[in-house]
Amino acid sequence: MLQATExxxxxxxxxxxGQGIALVELNRPEQFNALTLALLDGLRAALEALSDDPAVHAIVLTGRGKAFCAGLDLNVLTEDNSVLARDDFLGYDAPLMQAFARCCKPLIGAINGVAVTGGFELALACDFIYASEKARFADTHARVGLLPGWGLSQKLPRLVGINRAREISFTGDYFSAQEACDWGLVNRVFPADDLLESTLECARQIATCIPDTLEHIKAMMNEGWEDSLANGLAMEGQRSRAYNSKVDVSVMEERLAQLRARGKRS
Incomplete structure (x- = not known):
């Protein structure tokens, strides 16, 4: 059971x-979880704290209500449109994006409803995505007259292919969770009532892995994804030799026995 909410x-x-995992919820359901500066700062603080928490081994990010996130609350721009030029708001080095990038725990996006523009970018910042059958995605930057600043223009083509990404961003059209799954953007689609528990169960399974090993694998994958295959393979070899040379082989038999038992159950 998950413990009391912070x-x-x-x-x-x-x-x-609870149970080695954490659930982070965007909680402006009446505004479709539209992003305020306070919400973004709270999300950054949550990710930083959970990354540093030794009791947490996997994280789920979702939205309360009918939406995952409808993007930036336009009241933010009405109050101060200079935020769009601030390097502490947009760009890879912005604190929120660095919190995602530096989070050493696996982070699963549970997309329960619409994920639009900035909300779509938050989904793309997760390590992988599960979605409700009611979820819909859209990149409407070109329709509202803004450029993406949280990685969408670079991540989306790498995930779905450049031509598909162009279509998504040039049209601004919505597409379904099943389409996102068919294109490789979403890993699995669930009935709406099953999404959160299924995602939490995946997080619980992740939490049964060796935490330190898991963090190293995540780091290797993320760093290699941003580099060439040749450099990535060289990095993997170097790190695996250094890490594996320190493994306590005496405990591996028990771990292998657990894996064999798990294989029989499945």
Whole structure:
């Protein structure tokens, strides 16, 4: 069971922990979880804290209500449109994007409803995505007159192919969770009532792995994805030799026995 919820950013971000996992919820359901500066800062603080928490081994990010995230709350721009030029708001080096990038725990996006523009970018910042059959995605940057600044223009083509990414971003059209799954953007699609529990169960399974090993594998994958295959393979070889040389082989028989038992159950 997940333990009592922690409230951040005046309740706009909720965090629950238990069983080696954490659930982070965007909590502006009446506004379709549209992003405020306070919510973004709360999300950053949550990811940083969970990354540093030795009791947490996997994280699920979702939205409360009918939406995952409808993007930036336009009231933010009405109050101060200079935010769009700030390097602490947009870009890979912005604190929120660095919190995603530096989070050493596996992070699963549970996309329960619409994930639009900035909300779509938050989904892409997760390590992988599960979606409700009711989820829909759209990149409407070109329709509202803004450029993506949280990685969408670079990540989306790498995930779905450049031609598909062009179609998504040039048209701004919505597409379904099943289409996203067919294109390799979403890993699995679930009935709406099953999404959260299925995603949490995946997180629980991840949490049964060796935490330190898991963190190293995540780091190797993420770094290699941003580099050439040749450099990635060289990096993997170097790190695996250094890491594996320190493994306590005496405990591996028990781990292998557990794996064999798990294979029989499945």
């Amino acid at each position: 409230s951040l950013a005046d309740g706009q971000v909720l965090v629950s922990r």
